[in-house]
Amino acid sequence: MSKRPLLCVRDLHKSYGKRDAKFEALRGIDLDIFEGESVAIIGKSGSGKSTLMHLLALLDKPTSGSIKLSGKDTSKLHNRKLNELRNKEFGFVFQSFFMNSNDTVLNNVILPLKISGVGFRERRRRAMEALKIVELDDKAKNKANDLSGGQKQRVCIARAIINNPKVIFADEPTGNLDSATGERIEKLLFGLNEKKGITLIIVTHDQDLADKCQRQIHIADGQIFKESYREDFDGDGDNDGMRDNNNIHHIDIEEE
C-alpha cells in the first residue's frame, strides 16, 4: 500500500496579537500525518502544541503556510465545508473535558449528531453504542456533572467517536487523571486506533503517553526539533503489519 498523507503541513506559521504584542506561537512547521497513524505532539507548556492541534483540526486559521487534508488545500474550503469536516470526520477530546455539565451524559454524547441533524431515535441508538464502548451505558441518564473525572473523559471519548470519525484529536486526554484512570483512557484510544484504524493525534507533555504512540513529534518554541518512532515500529511510515489495512479510513473531500 502506498503512503498517502492524510494531513500535509508546509511551513506553518501562527502568530497572535499585533505589533508590539505580537507573539509567534508556531514558526515554520513541516509535517505529514498518515492515515491510521498514532502521533504524539509532545513539548513543554507554551511550546505551541495546542496551537498546532487547533490548526490541524481546522478549528483555527494559520497566519501563513498550508495544510492539505487528503491532498486538498484547506484554506480554500468554505466555512460550511470546514464545519462539516469537523462534524463528520473529526473527533475531539479536550484537555478539560468541555461538557455541558448540567445536561445528561446521553445529551452530551449526542451533541455532534444533533448538530448534524440526525433524527432523535437514530442518534440515541448510536449514543448508547458509543457509551457501551466506553462502558458507561448505565450512566446515560445521569447528569454529566455527577461523574468522576475519569468517567467524564470517557464520556468525551464516547462523544468523539459517535460520528465514526476518521481522526481523533486529543489534547492532554489524561492530563487531569490519576495514572490508573489515565491508562484506561489510553487503552480506549489506542484500541480505537488499532481496531477501527482511526488516526490518532494526541497532544501531551507526558513522555510515557507519547512513548505509546507510533510516532512522536517534539516541539519547542513553535518549531519541530525532533521526530522519533516507537521502538517496535520501522519508521518508514508504511503501516503494513501494524494492523488490518482494510480498516483504514480515507477522507474524500468532494469538490464544492
Next chain:
Amino acid sequence: MKILDIIKDANANLLRNKLRSFLTILAIFIGSFSIISTSAIQAGVNDFIDSQVDSYGGDGYLAIVSKDSFDALEGLQGSMGDGNKTPIEYNPDKIQTGMSPITDEQMEKLKKIEGIDADSIVEQKTLDITYITSKETDKKYLVAAEALPPGNVKVDVVTGKQLDLRADEYQIQLEQKYVSALGYTNEDIIDKEVQLVVVDEYTRAEKTFDAKVVGVIAPGVVSMGQQYTNNKLADDIYEENTKYYPDEIKTQTFAVAANFDYEKYSVDDIKDKLEEIGLSGMTIEDIIGTIKTFFDVILTVFKIFGLIALIAAAIGIINTLFMSVQERTREIGLDKALGMSSSKVFLSFSLEAIALGFWGSVFGITVSMILGNLVNTAFHAEGGFLEAFPTFNLATYTIPDIISVTVLIMVIAFLSGTLPARRAAHKNPIDALRYE
C-alpha cells in the same frame, strides 16, 4: 441541526436561569398587557360608536341644512358665547330663529350632486307628540320621536327587528325605559300596539295614532332619548302638527337627511359641493366626533405607555441575552468546534429572544383577556357602570389585534436579540474554548 432541536434548546435555555428569564418576561408582559388592553378598549369603544353611527344612518349619512341656517346656528351659539358676533336680524320670511329654508332650486341641485343618492333624500321633520300610552297602563308619558334617517340604517335592537320604512302601517321602535313603563317586557311588547297622542293646543282635541312596536332599542349615546318611526307614521303625525300652518310654510323644508357614496367620494369633497350650492352638510362623525376624539387621546396615551414599557423590555432582553452569551461562551465554543455553523448559533439565540417575547406576550394577552372579561361582566351586572348599555363591551379582543400584538412583540424581541446573537455567532471556537 434541526430547527425543532434549536427551538427546544432555546426554551430549555430559558428554563436554565428561571428567575432571570421570568423577570425579563415580566417586563415584556407589562408592555404587552398595556398594549393589548388599550387595543381591546379601543376596539370596544369603536364597536360601540360604530353601532351608534349605524343607528344614526351609517357612514354615508349626511344631515343637510342651508348655509344660512348653519351660520345662524353658529352665530347664535357665538353670540351667547363671546358676545362679539353681531345679533341676527329679524326676518319675517323665516319662521325659526334665523333658520332659512332649503329652496326648491337648491333641492334640485342637491339631487344632481355626484355621489349623493337622490332617492335617499328625506326631509327631517321634528314630530310633536304630546304623550304615549298603552292599553296596559293608565299612565301617560312624554316622548320624543323622529323618522328613522335614510340609508343603511341599522338600529341596535335588544329584541324585535328593524323598521319597514315603506310599510303602509304605523311602526315604531321604542327605548327600553318605555317598555316597562307601558306595562310590558322586552319580549312581549313586540307586535303590540301603543298609542301616540297629539293634543291640539287650542281645541284640546286629541288625535291618537296606534303604532305597532317592532323593536326595542338598545340604550346608547347617540340615539339617546329618541324613538324611531317609519315614514308613514312620521308623515301623518307631521301633517297633524302642521295643519294650521300657512301653506307656504307647511311646504318649507329646513333640514334633509341624505346618503352619499362614502366609498367613492371623500366627505370633504361632498361638503365642498354642498357649499357651492349654499348648503351645509354634517356627517355622523361631525356630530359625535368629540366623544371619539376624547377616547382616542386617552387610549393613545396608554398605548405610548405600553410602547415605552416594551422599549424597556427590549433593553431587558438585550441584557439577559448578553449575560447568557457570556455564560455560555464555552458551550458556544464547543458547539462551533463540533461543526455548528455561525448562522445556527445566531438562530438559536434569536429564537431564545423570540421565545422570551412570545411568552411575555402570551401571558400579557391572557391576563388582559381574563381581566377584560371580568370587567365586562362586572360593568354589565346590576348596578354596574355599563348596566344601561348591554351591547357595549368595554374590552373587545379581536383576533387581528391579538395576532398583531404578538407579532409586534416577537419582532421587537427578535431585533433586540440580534445584538447578543451576533456576538455569539462571531465567537471564535478557540477563544471560546480557552475561556475560563
